Amino acid sequence: MPSSVMNTPRRNDAPRAPAAVSAVGLRKSYGDKTVLDGIDLTIPEGTVFALLGQNGAGKTTAVKILSTLITPDAGQVRIAGHDLTTHAQHIRAEIGVTGQFSAVDGLITGEENMLLMADLHHLTKHEGRRVTAELLERFDLTQAAAKPASTYSGGMRRRLDIAMTLVGSPRIIFLDEPTTGLDPRSRHTMWQIIRTLVADGVTVFLTTQYLEEADQLADRIAVLHHGKIAAEGTADQLKRLVPGGHVRLRFTDPTTYRTATHTLTDATHDDDTLTLHIPGDGSQRALRTLLDHLHTTGIEADELTVHTPDLDDVFFALTGPDLPNQSTEAVR
Template sequence: MTSTQSRPAIAVTGLRKSFGDHVVLDGLDLHVPRGTVFSLLGANGAGKTTTVRILSTLVAADAGEVRVAGHDLAREPDAVRAAIGVTGQFSALDNLLTGEENLLLMADLHHLGRREGRRRTARLLEEFDLTEAARKPASTYSGGMRRRLDLAMTLVGSPQVIFLDEPTTGLDPRSRRNMWQLVRDLVAGGVTIFLTTQYLEEADELADRIAVLDHGRVVAEGTAEELKRRIPGGHVRLRFADPQGLDAAVRVLGQATPDHDALALRVPSDGSLRSLRTLIGRLDDGAVEVDELSVHTPDLDDVFLALTGDSSDGKVTTR
């Protein structure tokens, strides 16, 4: 691995931003590896969009150090802009232009030659399944088509890092899943995605790592599974073929909650492989036969509420 490849796509230390007396970001630290999806999760007003606006050079920070795609944000803003793409909450399309014309306009803005601009436009229209609608006005596009065109426009400049600020807000479930697949394909091609979202399911599906933002500070960071294991309530449910098996398991495991009607036993567990090995080993040592085993862990709803309380100024949704 080269030194360039080993450098993070985004490195943030001590980022601060206030608007008047209102502190929006209060010492934010982030580290985003290249070629991954990093999700910043938080309620409305938590500081997600402000973070994206600072990292994409649209708003100046009050304090902190930031490097994006290896470039210092304060000293090399033009280099940062050349390396990134931004897709905001609302499609940045010209409704009077066709889909093809919107892409060609972006090619002109990126100073691509006429031939290269048309080649890249045709490729993106095909990749984003917009070829048939290419010469129709963007005003006639559905919500999902508009978001796909918006993302395609972001890719005209071949960015190394893409900021997706709540990219699936307002989309129906099918369009949302189509967008998720586009994101996966981009990352497979080496692009880094910085995703902000209110949809817990979206972060769970896409993110390699998740940071939970609350009142301008990161209160937890890790993979979705790591975050879930931090929250009490995880357990393993064991079912048995007969009451004798259930009673034997109760004697062997001790700290567990039996359900005699269902012939089941609920055993506290963080769901990790290590804890499952320990549990299965104790059952084997006691010669206890288990008919069925299932692992239950808290979801990101539980994580968010546990880490931020229920006092957020907005909401996070699983839709």
């Protein structure tokens, strides 16, 4: 497996977004079990970062440390420009956290949950009601605002949970498996909410077990395995770590197909469907090389499609039992 994933070259004059979250050498153990074994993270402002991992991989521990809920054993962490060790209180004023388990109180109404959160943020009564009304409308909860939260569906409770997180106008939001247990429609609604938050400049740190979710939302993805970052990069970069990518050429003319079969000697072929599969990493360079070769040899396929491994393939390859416990980190 390749030892690194290369980023698209960056122009020298392109500005780099400031880091909303930065961690170097982050470590945490419970007894003799090492949960985080010196991980490094850099998350630019206004982006979505997804942390993937198996159950017990340490995703929630990372969230708890970065959101000041527990202290690390070692490492340097800065959140929103503040040092975790010396300015935890400043960090708490800049962040919001939505955990795996809802913080919604089912015994009171949605509106009362929001107003309670406004009180905890020391908003005035007038400001608290204004913010509550705006967020309830934004999350399509106005009609249910006067109903006990216990009557809400799972998707509604999750939307209320995030609305409560936004009362303090956080710059950084930690979402720990926010769509677990939601139906597909509610999950897609939550994705749109996250996209809207990022469009408004919020940074989102997301943990999830839904690989499609990371693929859809995240600017960068890291896979946590045995306490280390097994790989990090964009979704496309991670997919290129795993072999199996190919270009599929389909022909309707048997003569052209036979010519292509003899010309493209590294391709596997299916004579029944007149189809060739040419191994490739899905990169622009590899595709251009193939197209140039087809043009030079005068071969015209009726259909060309590029197939790359998906994040499921990446996840299983990186967290499989035979994987050495070593880091495969993207070049930043």
